[in-house]
Amino acid sequence: MNAQPGGGQGSVAPLATRALSVSIGGKTICGELSLAFNRGECWAVLGINGSGKTTLLHVLAGVRKAAAGEILLDGAVLARHSRRRIAQRLALLPQDVFDAFDSTVLESALIGRHPHVSRWWQWEDADDEAIALAALAAVDLAGLTARRVSTLSGGERERLAIAAVLTQQPGVFLLDEPTSHLDIHHQLAALELFSGKARDEACTVLVSLHDASLAARFCSHALLLFEGGEVAAGAVGEVLSAESLTRLYRHPMREIGDGGLRLFVPV
Amino acid sequence: MPPRPTLPLVALALLTALSFLLAVGNGSVTLGWTQWWDALNGSSGLAHDVVWQLRLPRALAALAVGALLAMAGALMQVLLRNPLADPYVLGISGGAAVGALGAGMLGAAAAGASLGALAGALGSTLLVFGLAHGAGGWTTSRLLLTGVVVATGWGAVITLLLALAPDQQLRGMLFWLIGDLGAGEAPWRALIVLGVGLTVGMPLARELNVLGRGEVTAMALGVDTRVLRPVVYLLASLLTAAAVTTAGSVGFVGLVVPHLVRLAAGNDLRILLPGSALGGASLVLLADTVARSLLAPMQLPVGAITAIIGVPLFLYLLRREARSGGVA
Numbered sequence: 210m211n212a213q214p215g216g217g218q219g220s221v222a223p224l225a226t227r228a229l230s231v232s233i234g235g236k237t238i239c240g241e242l243s244l245a246f247n248r249g250e251c252w253a254v255l256g257i258n259g260s261g262k263t264t265l266l267h268v269l270a271g272v273r274k275a276a277a278g279e280i281l282l283d284g285a286v287l288a289r290h291s292r293r294r295i296a297q298r299l300a301l302l303p304q305d306v307f308d309a310f311d312s313t314v315l316e317s318a319l320i321g322r323h324p325h326v327s328r329w330w331q332w333e334d335a336d337d338e339a340i341a342l343a344a345l346a347a348v349d350l351a352g353l354t355a356r357r358v359s360t361l362s363g364g365e366r367e368r369l370a371i372a373a374v375l376t377q378q379p380g381v382f383l384l385d386e387p388t389s390h391l392d393i394h395h396q397l398a399a400l401e402l403f404s405g406k407a408r409d410e411a412c413t414v415l416v417s418l419h420d421a422s423l424a425a426r427f428c429s430h431a432l433l434l435f436e437g438g439e440v441a442a443g444a445v446g447e448v449l450s451a452e453s454l455t456r457l458y459r460h461p462m463r464e465i466g467d468g469g470l471r472l473f474v475p476v
Numbered sequence: 477m478p479p480r481p482t483l484p485l486v487a488l489a490l491l492t493a494l495s496f497l498l499a500v501g502n503g504s505v506t507l508g509w510t511q512w513w514d515a516l517n518g519s520s521g522l523a524h525d526v527v528w529q530l531r532l533p534r535a536l537a538a539l540a541v542g543a544l545l546a547m548a549g550a551l552m553q554v555l556l557r558n559p560l561a562d563p564y565v566l567g568i569s570g571g572a573a574v575g576a577l578g579a580g581m582l583g584a585a586a587a588g589a590s591l592g593a594l595a596g597a598l599g600s601t602l603l604v605f606g607l608a609h610g611a612g613g614w615t616t617s618r619l620l621l622t623g624v625v626v627a628t629g630w631g632a633v634i635t636l637l638l639a640l641a642p643d644q645q646l647r648g649m650l651f652w653l654i655g656d657l658g659a660g661e662a663p664w665r666a667l668i669v670l671g672v673g674l675t676v677g678m679p680l681a682r683e684l685n686v687l688g689r690g691e692v693t694a695m696a697l698g699v700d701t702r703v704l705r706p707v708v709y710l711l712a713s714l715l716t717a718a719a720v721t722t723a724g725s726v727g728f729v730g731l732v733v734p735h736l737v738r739l740a741a742g743n744d745l746r747i748l749l750p751g752s753a754l755g756g757a758s759l760v761l762l763a764d765t766v767a768r769s770l771l772a773p774m775q776l777p778v779g780a781i782t783a784i785i786g787v788p789l790f791l792y793l794l795r796r797e798a799r800s801g802g803v804a
Contacts, residue, residue, distance in 0.1 A: 296698030
């Protein structure tokens with residue numbers, strides 16, 4: 210087994226679904242979905258509130274049961290891996306991270322090393338700390354390592370959660386609305402960071418977003434969750450259009466081309 | 477190397493050693509240097525008996541009970557993600573007391589009473605955690621209300637059992653209700669369970685840190701919460717049961733100690749668990765020494781002293797939490 214992020218295992222997709230059905234409260238989010246999320250791909254997950262973006266990401270991370278079908282991690286059924294093994298390969302950024310007990314920013318980022326540090330020797334070493342510090346620097350928190358988490362702003366906490374996920378060094382990132390608490394500058398920085406993880410380090414990224422323009426700009430692929438359990442998946446160029454988004458958001462959308470950028474705005 | 481706050485642990489270990497010496501050195505019989513010499517070298521005599529048969533077992537029992545309760549408190553606080561959780565406040569100690577007392581009245585031997593205490597503690601834990609867990613997890617008010625009501629219920633059951641029991645057991649009532657080390661229970665059972673608790677608990681410390689972040693995050697970070705949670709429920713109940721069979725329901729140790737250790741050393745369970753064990757041992761050793769010396773030769777129950785310290789701190793924490801918007 211290769212522990213390098215995104216490395217090894219030839220052409221097998223790091224994450225794939227086989228006839229996956231997901232539902233919540235009797236509502237179908239997707240039915241019989243068979244998709245491969247390959248190395249180097251950055252997938253935008255789009256849908257209205259309650260369309261099941263969070264539920265789908267949780268099912269893909271194995272923290273929630275699917276109604277039917279299977280998830281494959283590196284070609285093997287995810288449910289047969291140990292939780293620790295899954296966490297070494299796949300990281301989930303939950304939407305709202307809430308700490309019951311306070312800690313320092315560095316301690317909080319170091320939590321991402323949990324699946325990698327030996328169970329019996331409980332402590333992280335200098336390498337782990339270097340990884341955490343690099344992750345904090347990547348999200349612009351290098352100067353705040355000694356601060357208490359309780360004193361951070363909402364956006365700073367979101368970036369800290371991103372740093373913890375980076376510290377985990379997975380091959381697959383599942384990110385649930387990482388931009389929701391961030392200002393424009395940090396939204397772009399965060400998405401640039403993760404699209405770079407896919408492009409340059411051959412990681413697989415799935416990120417739920419509310420802004421289709423950001424999806425078009427940073428993602429290579431998109432997964433649209435329509436009401437009624439219908440799904441559209443494919444390359445951004447094929448899937449994202451004013452028509453598909455109008456149907457997705459149940460509101461007229463218009464596409465504006467500005468240089469190389471595709472912008473989608475509500476009419 | 478990431479910072480490891482080991483200094484507080486060293487300080488707490490020294491404090492425990494000092495408290496232990498103080499507990500063995502103090503009492504209604506004052507021993508001079510020559511008597512100490514006799515006690516430590518001789519094999520009989522008053523000094524020897526006082527030290528070896530009264531003070532040393534009682535100090536060991538105090539040490540074990542304090543460490544057990546403080547660890548149980550720290551574990552429950554992580555499970556519930558609430559710094560106000562404590563085996564006494566939540567009625568777990570009361571359940572253990574009823575279990576032990578009930579088994580004893582049915583004629584069970586010491587081992588039966590221990591099993592009864594464990595069953596009572598475990599039953600109470602499941603009852604409180606289960607009832608207080610509604611939509612949206614454990615809210616502080618729901619948790620504390622459930623715990624207080626369950627604790628009051630157990631208190632009533634103990635009173636009822638003792639009203640039915642012969643008069644000479646009235647002293648025992650105090651023991652089970654308030655917590656007292658004067659009954660001379662052997663400390664070995666509690667010490668063994670303490671050893672088990674540290675051996676099982678310490679390797680779980682980092683997973684418990686992760687669990688403090690909530691179920692989804694913990695699972696995503698590789699913690700099998702379906703295994704970890706029951707293990708910790710069982711462990712916290714076992715620690716409480718062993719403490720209660722040795723000293724009755726000594727209150728607030730599991731609340732006061734982890735809180736103070738957090739102030740000094742932060743929330744990392746790798747420090748907090750052993751730190752709470754040491755801090756709890758010191759607190760109960762000191763509280764029992766005070767209980768024995770304050771109105772000597774009269775002896776107060778140790779639980780009265782821990783409650784005098786614990787109640788104001790609990791109210792302060794509750795108020796501070798209410799002001800900061802509360803921990804869900």
